[in-house]
Structure formats: C-alpha cells, structure tokens
Amino acid sequence: MTDEKINMTALEAFDFILFGGSGDLAMRKLLPALYYRCRDAADLEGWRIIGISRQNLTTEEYRELALQHCRRHVAQRDFSETAWAAFARRLEYLRLDASQPQDYQRLAEKFQPSHTGVRVFYLATSPGLFAGICTRLGAAGLVTPASRVVLEKPLGCDLASAHGINQQVGKVFAERQIFRIDHYLGKETVQNLMALRFGNVLFEPLWNRAWVRDVQITIAETVGVEGRGEFYDGTGALRDMVQSHLLQLLCIVAMEPPANIEADTTRDEKLKVLRALKPIAGEDASAHIVRGQYRAGAIAGQPVPGYLDEPGIPPQSHTETFVALKAELGNWRWAGVPFYLRTGKRMQERLAEIVVNFRRVPHPLLRANAEQAPNNRLVISLQPNECLRLDLMAKVPGESMDTQPISLDVALSEAYHTRQWDAYERLIMDVIHGKLTLFTRRDEQEAAWQWIEPILHSWKRGNQPLKSYPAGTWGPTASSALIARDGHAWREES
Ligand code: BG6
Numbered sequence: 390m391t392d393e394k395i396n397m398t399a400l401e402a403f404d405f406i407l408f409g410g411s412g413d414l415a416m417r418k419l420l421p422a423l424y425y426r427c428r429d430a431a432d433l434e435g436w437r438i439i440g441i442s443r444q445n446l447t448t449e450e451y452r453e454l455a456l457q458h459c460r461r462h463v464a465q466r467d468f469s470e471t472a473w474a475a476f477a478r479r480l481e482y483l484r485l486d487a488s489q490p491q492d493y494q495r496l497a498e499k500f501q502p503s504h505t506g507v508r509v510f511y512l513a514t515s516p517g518l519f520a521g522i523c524t525r526l527g528a529a530g531l532v533t534p535a536s537r538v539v540l541e542k543p544l545g546c547d548l549a550s551a552h553g554i555n556q557q558v559g560k561v562f563a564e565r566q567i568f569r570i571d572h573y574l575g576k577e578t579v580q581n582l583m584a585l586r587f588g589n590v591l592f593e594p595l596w597n598r599a600w601v602r603d604v605q606i607t608i609a610e611t612v613g614v615e616g617r618g619e620f621y622d623g624t625g626a627l628r629d630m631v632q633s634h635l636l637q638l639l640c641i642v643a644m645e646p647p648a649n650i651e652a653d654t655t656r657d658e659k660l661k662v663l664r665a666l667k668p669i670a671g672e673d674a675s676a677h678i679v680r681g682q683y684r685a686g687a688i689a690g691q692p693v694p695g696y697l698d699e700p701g702i703p704p705q706s707h708t709e710t711f712v713a714l715k716a717e718l719g720n721w722r723w724a725g726v727p728f729y730l731r732t733g734k735r736m737q738e739r740l741a742e743i744v745v746n747f748r749r750v751p752h753p754l755l756r757a758n759a760e761q762a763p764n765n766r767l768v769i770s771l772q773p774n775e776c777l778r779l780d781l782m783a784k785v786p787g788e789s790m791d792t793q794p795i796s797l798d799v800a801l802s803e804a805y806h807t808r809q810w811d812a813y814e815r816l817i818m819d820v821i822h823g824k825l826t827l828f829t830r831r832d833e834q835e836a837a838w839q840w841i842e843p844i845l846h847s848w849k850r851g852n853q854p855l856k857s858y859p860a861g862t863w864g865p866t867a868s869s870a871l872i873a874r875d876g877h878a879w880r881e882e883s
Contacts (some may be wrong), residue, residue, distance in 0.1 A: 390802070392545070392611050393822070395832070396741070401434070401435070401506065401819050402434065402435020402436060402506050402507070402508060402525060403436060403437070403506060403508070403509060403610065404437045404438075404439065404499075404500070404506065404507070404508045404509065405423070405436075405437065405438045405439070405494070405817075405821075406439045406441060406509065406510050406511065407419060407439065407440050407441060407508045407511045407524060407547075408440065408441050408442075408444065408487060408510065408511065408512045408513060408514050409441075409512065409513035409514040409541075410439075410440025410441045410442045410451070410482070411440065411442040411444050411446065411451070411454060412442070412456055412512075412514070412619070412761050413616070414513045414541065414682040415440065415513050416454070416458035416462075416646055417458065417462055417568065418438070418462070418491040418572075418727055418811070418813045418819070419490065419511065419813060420427055420440075420455045420458060420459060420480075421459050421462040421463050421514060421811070421834075422699050422811050422813035423438055423476070423817065424459050424463055424472070424476050424815040424816055425463065425467065425643075425810070425811070426814055426817065426818060427472070427475060427479060428472040428475075428476065428802075432476075433475060433479060434474075434531065435506065437466065437479055437614070438479050438480050438481070439481045439482070439483055439496075439754075439862075440455070440480065440481070440482045440483070441459065441482075441483050441484075441485045441487075441496070442485075443484065443485070443487075444484065445484055446484065447482065448480070448481050448482045450482070451481075451482035451821055452477045452480050452482075455477070455480060455844055455872055456477070456731040457472065457513065458510055458763075458765075466475065466621070466807075467766070473632055475830075479523045480620075480754045482500075483495065483496060487514065487518050487522050487525070488518070488521060488631050490525050490528060490529070493525050493528070493529035493531065494529060495527065496529065496531060497529050497530060497531055497615075499756060500531070504533075505534075505535060505589070506535060507535050507536075507537070507821055508531070508533060508536040508537070508670060509536075509537050509538075509539060509606075509821060510522075510526060510537070510538045510539070510633050511530075511539040511541075511817075511820075512538065512540055512541060513541050514541070515620075516540075516543060516544055516545055516546075516554060517542075518555030518558075519540055519544070519558060519576050520553070520554050521586040522561060523538060523557060523558045523560075524557060524560070524561060524657035525568075526538075526560035526561065526746075527560070527661075527725075531639075532562065536562070536564050536566060537566045537567070537568055537820055537823065538558065538561075538566060538567055538569055538818055539568045540558070540566065540568070541567050542569070542570065543628050543629060543632065543633065544634045544834060545804070545838070546623070546628060546839060546849075547551070547622070547841075547842060547845060548835060548838040548839055548841075548842050549833055550675075550790040551834060551838045552835060555831050555834075555835070556864075559664050559831070560832050562572065562736075564831060565823075565825065565829070566751070566817075567831070568819075568820045568825065568828045568830075569829045569830075569831075569834055570816055570828060571633045571634060571637050571828075571829060572813060572816060573633070573634040573637055573638060573810040573812070574637055574812075574816070574827040574829075575811075575812030575813060575814075575815040575816040575829070576639075576708075576775075576812045576874070577616075577640060577770055577775055577801065577809045577810065577812075577815075577828060578744050578770065578771045578775040578776075578777075578801065579638065579771065580767060581741065581769070581775075581777070581801060582641055582642070583641060583650075583771055584648070585777065587624055587763065590592070590722070592767075592876040593646070594641075595747065596722075597722045597723070597725055598722060598723055598725055598726050598801070599748075600747055600748055601726055601745055601746070601747060601748070602726070602728065602747060602748045602764065602877075603726060603727045603728070603729065603746050603766045603875070604639075604642055604643075604728045604729070604731045604743070604744065604745055604746070605728075605731070605742075605743070605744040605872075605879060605880060606635055606638050606639060606642070606728065606729070606730050606731070606742075606743050606744075607730075607731045607732070607740060607741065607742055607744075607879070607880075608630060608634060608635060608731075608732045608740075608772075609731070609732065609733055609736035609737070609738060609739065609741070609863070610733070610734050610735070610736060610739055610740045611688050611689070611730075611735065611736060611737075611738065611739045612698070612734060612735070612739075613693065613699055613736065613860070614696070614699050614701075614702070614710075614755075615702075615736050616671055616700070616701075617699025618699050618700050618702045619701040621702075621708070621710075622701065622702050622703065622706055623709045624708075625708040625709045625710075626710055626711060626712045626732055626733065627680075627707050627709060627797075627841060627845070627848075628713070628841070628845065630731060631712055631714070631732060631841070632837050632838065632841045633837070634732075634758070635693070635730045635732060636663065636730075636738045636837045636840070637659075637791060637829070637869065638722075638743060639662065639716065639728055639730065640658075640662045640663065640825050641761030641818055642743060642745070643662045643718060643722070643723055643728070644661070644662050644684060645661070645722070646658075649827055651826065652825035652826045652828075653822070653830070655826050656825075656829070656830045656833055657737060657824075659759070659829075659833055660830070660832055660836055661720075661832045662718065662720075663833060663836035663839075663840060664836055665718045665719050665720040665723075666716055666717075666718060666719075666840045667716070667717045667718070667719050667839065668843050669714070669840075669843060669844055670836040670843035670844075670846070670847060671843075671847055671852065672852070674843075674844055674847035674848070674852055674853050675852060675854075676854050677715045677716075678712065678713070678714040678715075678844065678853060679711070679714070679856060679864070679865055679868045679871050680709040680711070680712060680713070680848070680853050680855050680856065681709060681710065681711030681713075681714070681733065681855065681857065681858045681864050681865040681866045681867075681868070682696050682707075682708065682709055682710050682809050682855050682856075682857060682858075683695060683696050683700070683710050683711065683733070683734060683735040683857075683858055683860045684696070684697075684857050684858070684859055684860065685859070685860060686735065686859035686861040686862065687860065687861045688735065688860060689861075693860045693861070694860075695860065696708075696735075707855055709855060710733060710734040710735065711732070711733035711734070711736075711856075711858060711864045711865065712730075712731070712732055712733070712870075713729065713730070713864060713868040713871055713872075714729070714730050714731075714871075715727050715728070715729055715871060715872070715875075716728045716729075716730060718821075725875075727872075728878075729872055729877075731864070731879070732859075735860035735861065736861075736862070736863060736864065737861055737862055737863050739772060739773055740770075740772060740773065741770070741771035741772040742769060742770045742772075742880070743769040744766060744767070744768050744769075744880045745766065745767040745768075745769075746764055746766050746877070747764050747765040747766065747767075748764060749762050749764045750762055750782075757774075762781070762782070763794045765779070765781060765785060766776075766779070766780040766794075766880075767779050767780075768780070769808045772793075773848055774800060774802070775800070775801040775802060775809060776798060776799055776800045777798075777799045777801070778796050778797065778798050778799075778845060779796065779797045780794045780795070780796050781794065781795055781796075781797065782794060782795075783795045786827065815827070816828075819868070824859050863879065863881065863882075869882060
C-alpha cells in the first residue's frame with residue numbers, strides 16, 4: 390500500500406459542493422485534484438461531489454465535461470478508465486442560480502436533516518458572489534457545525550471590499566470554518582521551505598540581516614490572460630499575484646519560527662511580518678515600484694499579441710501585467726534587507742523561485758578584490774521544477790587558489806521517486822480534515838490589503854507611469870534599474 394493510500398483510509402465521508410462547478414478553475418484544477426485523491430483512496434464510501442452552476446446540464450453531461458478536462462489535465466500515465474468510473478459515480482450536478490434564494494432549497498433536498506458529516510462549500514466564483522452565497526446557504530439551513538467554506542482569491546479588490554466580504558461571511562460561518570485559499574501555500578516546495586528553515590540548524594543562524602544581503606521572489610509566467618481578459622483587466626498583477634501569492638511567500642521566508650505548526654501559531658507569525666512591512670505611499674511608489682504592461686512580442690519563437698489586443702481587454706486599458714517592487718521590513722531580524730518581489734505575464738520563462746543572497750566574504754583571502762567574489766546563494770525553485778540549489782565557492786583544480794561557484798542541487802521529485810501532489814490536492818484534503826494552517830486568517834488577509842492599499846491609491850492618482858515591455862522578456866528595463874540602484878541584480882542577470 391502506498392503512503393497516499395494509508396493517508397486516505399482515515400478519511401471520513403464528505404460532501405463537496407462546488408460553486409462555479411463548470412468554470413475554468415473547477416475544470417482545470419479542482420476536479421483533476423479530486424480525481425487524483427479519489428484514485429488513491431482506499432474507500433470512496435460516502436464521498437459526494439456536487440458541481441453547481443447556472444448552466445443547464447444533466448449529471449451525465451457534467452460528468453462528460455469533467456471527463457474531457459480531466460483527460461487533458463491529469464497526466465496520461467495517471468489516468469485510468471477504472472479510476473475514472475469510480476470517481477464519476479461520486480460526481481453529481483445541480484443547476485442553481487447562486488443569486489436566487491429559492492434555488493438553495495433544491496440543494497437542501499440533497500441532504501437528510503439528520504446528516505452531520507463534513508460539508509465543504511467551495512466557492513470558485515467571483516468574489517462579488519461570496520457574501521450572497523454564504524447568506525443564502527445560512528438562510529436555507531445548510532450550514533452545520535461540520536460545514537466549511539472555501540473562498541478563492543482574490544478576496545475583494547481592496548481593504549474595504551475584503552472587510553465587507555469577511556463581515557458577511559463571518560455572520561454565517563465561524564472563523565474556524567472559513568478556508569481562504571492561496572494555492573501557493575499548498576505547493577510542495579513552499580512546505581519544504583519551512584522544513585529547510587526549521588528542520589536544519591544550518592540556515593537559521595544565518596537567516597537575518599547580518600548574513601542575508603537581499604531576497605528576491607519571482608513568479609514569472611509565459612502565458613497571457615488566457616481567456617480571462619475581463620476578470621484580469623479589473624484585477625491586474627498587484628491584486629492578482631502580489632497581494633496574495635508573493636506576500637505569502639515573503640511571510641514564509643521572513644517569519645519567526647513558530648512554536649508549533651498549529652494554524653494560529655503559524656498565522657500569528659505571518660501576521661507579524663505583514664504588519665512589519667514598511668508602507669510604500671505617495672512619492673515612494675515610483676521609487677520602489679515598477680508597473681508594466683506587455684506589448685506584442687514572441688514566446689519561444691512564436692509571435693504573441695500585446696495585452697491591449699487580447700480578447701476582452703479595452704483598447705485604452707491601464708491595467709498592469711507586471712509588477713516589480715522593493716519591500717522592506719521594519720523589524721529586528723530584517724531591517725535594511727531589501728525583499729525584491731516581481732511577477733509578470735508573458736515573460737521570457739515560466740519560473741517561480743525564491744533567491745536568498747547571502748553577503749560576500751568579509752576578507753579577500755582568496756581573491757585580490759573581495760567585492761568581485763560571488764556570494765553564497767540559496768535558490769528555492771517552485772516552478773518549473775521543484776528543487777533546492779545552494780551556490781558555494783570551491784577551488785578551481787590546478788595550481789592557483791582561484792575559486793568558482795559550484796552548486797549543490799536537489800531535485801525534490803527525483804529525491805523521493807513519488808508523484809508530487811498538486812497544491813490543490815493537498816489544500817482540498819486539508820479543508821476536508823479541517824486543518825487551517827495553510828489558509829489565511831481574516832486579520833492576516835486584511836493586513837495584506839492594508840499594505841497594498843496606499844499603492845493602489847498612488848496609482849489611482851496617476852503617480853506611477855505604466856512601462857511597456859515586449860512579450861517574451863523579463864519585463865520593463867526599469868525593473869533591472871530598480872534593483873541595480875542598490876548595487877544588486879536579478880538572478881538571471883547576475
Ligand atoms: C492565480 C492567478 O492565482 O495564479 C493567475 O489568478 C496565475 O493569474 C496563477 O496565472 C499562477 O499559478 P501557478 O500555480 O500556475 O503559478
């Protein structure tokens with residue numbers, strides 16, 4: 390029996406009610422993740438997945454739609470007709486208009502009044518629907534003590550809207566029942582970062598301003614807006630990526646070791662990091678941030694259109710598809726260490742990584758000029774390959790004492806010879822088990838919005854010009870200048 394099967398035997402029965410059930414996220418990520426978990430389960434008794442949307446579909450048609458997408462998004466070697474048949478038997482469909490209170494009665498009819506099992510309401514919908522759906526679920530008597538609600542990001546579009554949604558949802562669900570999802574926290578390498586920091590004695594003594602020179606966190610994508618033009622244009626890279634994924638990664642790099650990995654202990658430490666972020670407001674915005682938008686260019690030799698020519702994008706749009714910024718933490722451990730964050734669509738490579746640059750050796754024993762000596766560097770790569778790399782100096786063979794960087798590389802998937810779970814598989818299972826550690830708490834999320842808010846205001850006042858960059862590059866040249874002003878360079882430039 391595999392480890393996965395051992396994990397799954399302990400799993401109790403559950404109902405997984407998926408709002409936005411025929412949408413892009415459900416089809417591309419959530420149903421494939423559920424397929425994998427079902428495939429590896431020892432016993433599917435009592436599992437039920439109810440897809441919900443406004444589309445007029447029968448359960449058979451919904452299963453067919455899910456099949457088409459799972460074939461595309463599940464690795465071929467992992468797909469089997471037998472596993473699919475077992476999964477499909479668990480899948481139902483319900484047509485429901487989330488804005489119509491009377492429709493929720495039909496959902497209520499699917500449950501016995503005495504039913505006390507785990508009930509997951511997963512809202513893969515626009516955040517504008519979150520509060521209404523929760524209120525109507527409550528009014529229809531569907532929320533039991535064993536119910537949980539999962540809220541997809543972005544939760545709101547600013548502090549006020551996030552606060553409003555949290556207030557409304559909080560009237561129906563207790564905080565322990567609310568799972569605000571950020572799928573980056575479910576990625577194996579992000580968990581490994583915690584293991585690396587807190588499971589080894591080597592790094593923690595160096596993990597501070599005395600030894601770390603700068604930290605770079607990059608999430609670069611080669612894709613454009615992928616048919617999500619309308620959503621993306623109203624959101625932009627700052628809200629879509631920085632407010633959530635990048636700030637969460639920063640928290641995990643920068644937080645103090647929690648006393649244990651209980652949900653609140655870990656989330657308390659992340660909250661302290663968010664509160665220590667120095668505000669970037671007014672004039673500071675143009676000195677600390679670069680905003681960009683891609684124009685036509687080429688990805689892997691193939692021409693691609695500019696952002697303004699993508700479907701659903703207004704011709705005069707000022708939405709940013711790229712952000713690079715310098716963040717600083719006002720606390721004892723990190724004062725003076727720049728954290729450079731960068732994300733963009735249509736960049737040269739698909740890459741997500743955290744780079745920790747350590748300081749140079751203090752004494753030029755092995756080089757005439759210590760200023761030119763490369764520094765030690767730890768690269769935690771999340772994508773495209775999950776790996777850890779530590780750059781060390783070693784002597785070049787031969788007579789001289791010249792040194793050169795060499796890398797200690799660990800490819801995580803190869804180290805264990807097992808398929809890595811997708812982030813959504815882990816997070817969905819954590820929801821079912823009621824484990825909140827990898828989900829953001831209300832105060833944490835509002836603190837992230839609070840830091841973003843002055844930047845949004847400054848942009849609204851037109852303080853920050855939008856720089857253009859050709860698709861297939863590393864973003865506007867101003868992004869290199871931002872970091873060069875401190876005498877540093879992005880990893881791919883150094
Ligand atoms: C999502 C964003 O949260 O993350 C998308 O809304 C982005 O715009 C995606 O493409 C990136 O996730 P991943 O796991 O593919 O890096």
